[in-house]
Amino acid sequence: MSIVAGVDFGTLSVRVTLADTLIGPLGTAIAEYPLRRTRSDPDLATQAHADHMDGLVLAMKRAIKDCGVDPKALRAIAVDTTGSSVIPVDRNLNPLSDYYLWCDHRAKSEAEEITAMAHETHLEAIEWCGGTYSHEWGFAKLLHWLRHNPKLRGRFGTALEHCDMVAAVLTGVTDSSAVVRSVCAMGHKWMWNPKWGGLPSQAFLSRVDPLFDGVREKIGGTYQTSAKLAGGLSSEWAAKLGLQEGIPVPVGAFDAHWDAIGAGCRLGDVVNVIGTSTCIIAVSERVKLIPGVCGVVPGSAHPDLVGVEAGLSATGDIFDAIARRASTTVSKLSEGLETIEGGKTGLMRFSWDNGDRTVLVRSDLGGMTIGWHLGHTAQDELYAAIEGTAFHTRIILERMEQHGVPVNRVINGGGVPQKNPVLNQIYANVLGKPILVPDGLPTGLGSGIFASLASKDHATIEAAQAAMCVGFKKFDPNPSTRSRYELLYQLYKQVYMGFGTSSLGDFSQVLGDIKRIAAGEPVRSDVGHRVPRKVASL
Numbered sequence: 001m002s003i004v005a006g007v008d009f010g011t012l013s014v015r016v017t018l019a020d021t022l023i024g025p026l027g028t029a030i031a032e033y034p035l036r037r038t039r040s041d042p043d044l045a046t047q048a049h050a051d052h053m054d055g056l057v058l059a060m061k062r063a064i065k066d067c068g069v070d071p072k073a074l075r076a077i078a079v080d081t082t083g084s085s086v087i088p089v090d091r092n093l094n095p096l097s098d099y100y101l102w103c104d105h106r107a108k109s110e111a112e113e114i115t116a117m118a119h120e121t122h123l124e125a126i127e128w129c130g131g132t133y134s135h136e137w138g139f140a141k142l143l144h145w146l147r148h149n150p151k152l153r154g155r156f157g158t159a160l161e162h163c164d165m166v167a168a169v170l171t172g173v174t175d176s177s178a179v180v181r182s183v184c185a186m187g188h189k190w191m192w193n194p195k196w197g198g199l200p201s202q203a204f205l206s207r208v209d210p211l212f213d214g215v216r217e218k219i220g221g222t223y224q225t226s227a228k229l230a231g232g233l234s235s236e237w238a239a240k241l242g243l244q245e246g247i248p249v250p251v252g253a254f255d256a257h258w259d260a261i262g263a264g265c266r267l268g269d270v271v272n273v274i275g276t277s278t279c280i281i282a283v284s285e286r287v288k289l290i291p292g293v294c295g296v297v298p299g300s301a302h303p304d305l306v307g308v309e310a311g312l313s314a315t316g317d318i319f320d321a322i323a324r325r326a327s328t329t330v331s332k333l334s335e336g337l338e339t340i341e342g343g344k345t346g347l348m349r350f351s352w353d354n355g356d357r358t359v360l361v362r363s364d365l366g367g368m369t370i371g372w373h374l375g376h377t378a379q380d381e382l383y384a385a386i387e388g389t390a391f392h393t394r395i396i397l398e399r400m401e402q403h404g405v406p407v408n409r410v411i412n413g414g415g416v417p418q419k420n421p422v423l424n425q426i427y428a429n430v431l432g433k434p435i436l437v438p439d440g441l442p443t444g445l446g447s448g449i450f451a452s453l454a455s456k457d458h459a460t461i462e463a464a465q466a467a468m469c470v471g472f473k474k475f476d477p478n479p480s481t482r483s484r485y486e487l488l489y490q491l492y493k494q495v496y497m498g499f500g501t502s503s504l505g506d507f508s509q510v511l512g513d514i515k516r517i518a519a520g521e522p523v524r525s526d527v528g529h530r531v532p533r534k535v536a537s538l
Contacts, residue, residue: 001020001021001022001457002020002021002073002075002076002452002455002457003018003019003020003021003026003069003073003074003075004018004019004021004074004075004076004077004078004448004451004452004454004455004457005017005018005019005060005063005074005076005077005078005243005447005448005451006018006019006077006078006080006262006444006445006446006447006448006449006450006451007056007059007060007077007078007079007080007166007444007447008079008080008081008255008258008259008443008444008446008447009052009056009079009080009081009082009162009163009166009255010082010255010275010443011035011082011101011102011103011276012032012033012035013030013031013032013033013055013059014030014031014033014052014055014056014059015028015029015030015059015443015444016028016029016030016056016059016060016062016063016444017063017443017444017445017447017448018063018064018067018069018074018448019445019448019451019452019468020468021452021455021457021458021464021467021468022457022467023467023468024445024467024468024469024470025440025444025445025448025468025470026067026069027063027066027067028063028441028444029059029060029062029063029065029066030059030062031054031055031056031058031059031062032055033047033048033051033052033054033055034047034048034051035047035101036048036098041106043104043105043106043108044104044106045100045101045102045103045104045105046097046098046099046100046101046104047085047098047099047101048095048098048099049087049095049098049099049165052099052162052166053166053169056166056241057240057241060241060242060243061241061242064242071241071242071243072243072244074243074244074247075247075248075451075455075457076247076248076249076250076451076452076454076455077170077233077241077243077247077249077451078226078249078250078252078447078448078450078451078454079163079166079167079170079249079252079447080163080252080253080254080255080257080258080259080446080447081161081162081163081166081252081254081255082101082102082162082254082255083102083161083162083163083185083188083189083254083255084100084102084136084137084138084141084161084185084189084190085099085100085101085102085161085162086099086100086138086141086142086145086159086160086161086162087099087100087159087160087162087165088142088145088149088152088156088158088159089157089158089159089160089165089176090155090156090157090176091157091158091175091176091177092157092174092175092176093157093160093165093168093169093173093174093175093176093179096149096152096155096156097145097149097152099162100141100144100145102136103136103276104136104141105135105136105354105363106135106141106144107135107140107141107143107144108135108140108363110135110139110140110141110143110144110147111132111133111134111135111137111140111363113143113208113209114133114139114140114143114208115131115132115133117204117207117208118133118200118204119131121204121207123200123204124195124196125191125193125196125200126191127289127291128191128193128195128289128295128296129188129191129294129295130291130292130293130294130295130358130359130361131291131292131361132361132362133191134294134357134361134363135363136189137189137190138159138161138186138189138190139190139191139205139208141159142159142215143208143209143211143212145159146209146211146212147209147211153211156218157176157218158176158179158218158219158220159218159219160179160181161181161182161185161186161189163182163184163185163252163253163254164179164180164181164182164185164230164252166252167180167182167230167231167249167250167251167252168180168230169237170230170231170233170234170237170249171230171231171232171233171234171249172231172234172235172236172237173231176218176220176221177220177221178221179220179221179222180221180222180223180224180228180229180230180231180251181219181221181222181223181224181251182223182224182226182251182252182253182254183223183224183225183226183251183297183298183299183300184225184226184252184253184254184257184297184299184300184301184307185252185253185254186199186223187295187297187298187299187300187307188254188294188295188297188300188307188309189295190219192223192297193297193298194298195287198223199216199219200216201216202214202215202216202217224251225251225299225300225303226250226251226252226253226258226303226450226453227250227251227303227304227453228250228251229248229249229250229251229454230249230250230251230252231248231249232245232246232247232248232249233245233246233247233248233249247455248451248454248455249454250450250451250453250454253300253301253450254279255273255443256273256279256281256309256311256414257279257281257300257301257307257309257446258301258446258447258449258450259271259273259279259281259413259414259442259443259446260273260281260301260411260413260446261301261302261446261449261450261461261465262413262438262442262443262444262445262446262447262448262449262469263411263413263438263442263445263446263469264411264436264438264442264465264469264472265281265282265283265301265302265411266283266462266465267283267284267285267305267406268406268407268408268409269282269283269408269409269410269411270282270397270400270405270407270409270410270411271411271412271413272393272410272411272412272413272414272417272427273413273414274315274316274389274412274413274414274415274416274417274423275315275316275414275415275416276314276315276316276317276320277311277312277313277314277315277316277317277354277357278311278312278315278389278393278414279309279310279311280309280310280311280312280358280393280396280397281301281307281308281309282307282308282400282405282406282407283301283302283305283306283307283308284305284306284308284404284405284406285305285306286306286404287306288403288404288405289403290308290399290400290403290405291359291399291403292358292359292360292361292399293308293309293310293358293359293396293399293400293403294309294310294311294357294358294361295307295308295309295310296308296309297309302461303461304461308400308405310357310358310359310396310399310400311357311358311396312351312357312358312389312392312393313351313352313353313354313355313356313357313363314351314352314353314354314367315351315389315416316330316415316416317353317354318349318351318353318367318385318389319382319385319386319416321353322378322381322382322385323378323382325378326378328378330382331419333378333379333382334382334420334422336379337379337382337383337386337422338421338422340379340380340383341481342387342426342429342478342481342484342485343387343481343484343485343488343517343518344484344517344518344520345371345376345380345383345384345387345518346371346373346376346380346514346515346518347369347370347371347372347376347380347381347383347384347514348369348370348371348384348387348388348488348491348492348495348514349367349368349369349381349384349385349387349388350367350368350369350388350392350492350495350496350499351367351385351388351389351392352365352366352367352368353366353367356500358396358399359395359396359399360496360500360501362500365499365500368499369381369384369385370495370510370511370514371384371511371514371515383426386420386422386423386426387426387430387488388492390426390427390429390430390431391430391488391489391492391493391496392496393427393430393431394430394431394489395493395496397410397431407433409434409436410427410431410433410434410435410436411435411436411437411438411472412424412427412435412436412437413437413438413442414443415441415443417437418437418438418440418441421475424437424473424475425475425478427475428475428476428477428478429477429478429481429482429485430485430489431477432477432482432485432486433477434474434475434476434477435474435475436472436473436474436475437472437473437474437475438469438470438471438472438473439470439471439472439473440470442469442470445468445469445470448468449461449464449465449468449469452464452467452468484517487513487517487523488514488517491510491513491514491517494507494510495507495510
């Protein structure tokens with residue numbers, strides 16, 4: 001038996017979870033740090049590296065004190081982070097600016113240029129990230145930084161994902177060429193894949209913009225799964241954290257991927273990591289292209305399987321916005337949600353407030369609610385928004401299944417499902433599948449599982465999960481809502497595809513059908529499958 005530390009860097013705080021490798025979590029501590037936004041540029045979202053590391057020290061000390069453990073007894077420490085959260089550094093890993101956080105949306109034009117050039121040059125990598133390169137991802141953010149920081153370009157050594165930066169700092173790396181990079185981070189956000197020899201070619205990158213000249217070599221180092229080590233804890237950081245020098249630090253990864261492992265994800269499972277957004281993680285034995293899905297990467301979530309990543313760009317953020325506009329909180333607005341009958345609000349809410357990440361891959365879409373009447377309340381919209389995120393999730397899961405990814409179990413991970421049983425029941429009803437919810441927050445436990453591999457307490461992910469993961473609460477579909485949600489899903493899919501693709505369908509009966517379903521009245525047998533009608537020229 002060993003005690004290990006799992007570190008999870010989130011959007012607003014860092015969480016340190018201490019775990020016994022035989023029985024699982026012992027306790028958790030949190031330290032917050034600021035998120036920098038400006039009213040003049042709502043797309044900006046940055047954080048300072050120093051704030052992250054100060055938070056890590058504080059959270060580690062709190063966790064050790066709260067759990068009452070001897071800090072010298074910790075045998076490994078593993079780190080996951082948000083992503084793509086990118087920091088440019090010099091050749092000695094000194095930050096040249098703050099992190100472009102995952103939710104920084106300034107690089108939209110850069111992403112569009114990368115996408116256009118990829119299609120013009122028939123770059124295979126673009127098809128493996130859904131056909132569109134996102135403004136949330138690494139190369140787009142790096143290009144935006146290079147364009148807007150001309151005085152710092154000469155000092156540019158490399159760009160690092162947050163998980164790789166923290167691992168490098170903890171292990172005392174001071175040479176940008178010696179960094180160990182995460183396959184998870186680079187595969188899902190930087191178009192890295194062994195299938196085409198790693199990153200896109202320098203010729204392609206330079207065609208996007210000459211500012212990228214030489215960048216492929218600078219984004220060097222070695223690329224590894226999290227079954228490998230980034231190194232041992234340096235004397236400097238051992239002293240700051242109060243831990244033993246030299247304890248192993250495995251290669252890091254993204255929070256959602258390790259949250260999925262901490263939630264018990266195995267072959268045949270899909271994990272919805274539901275927080276401010278939703279990251280959907282699955283694992284498969286086969287590498288296969290999935291249209292509209294933003295990442296299929298060998299070794300990303302599970303070192304021995306193919307990781308598949310998809311998601312919704314906004315989930316909890318939508319719920320928060322609805323509550324904020326009603327001058328209340330989500331928890332207050334959620335009181336009484338269980339009394340609303342599923343599928344009967346008469347509203348249909350689309351989760352495009354931050355664009356569509358999967359399967360349309362369109363950042364220009366906006367949130368939309370249809371079916372309003374003057375008696376609707378903010379609580380009705382919240383209920384419809386939960387239904388809408390579940391409908392959107394169903395579209396994604398069906399796309400995965402159509403392309404060979406098994407979906408035998410659905411696990412709702414992340415923080416939101418822990419606090420909202422109504423959401424879990426709605427998801428079960430909409431998906432028509434049982435929903436499993438970990439009996440305790442799995443955030444940070446995935447890091448602990450990889451730390452247990454590094455400490456050699458477990459030889460496989462599965463062995464570590466069997467010993468360390470918590471049990472599940474189960475939400476079974478309510479049979480009384482089945483036919484209603486099947487009809488609503490067909491309508492949702494019709495409008496989703498109609499607004500998101502060029503083949504706009506006939507929406508003339510959609511609003512009426514939503515009302516008829518809410519009232520329990522019959523609808524046409526062709527609901528959701530109507531073809532466009534000819535419209536007379538004006």
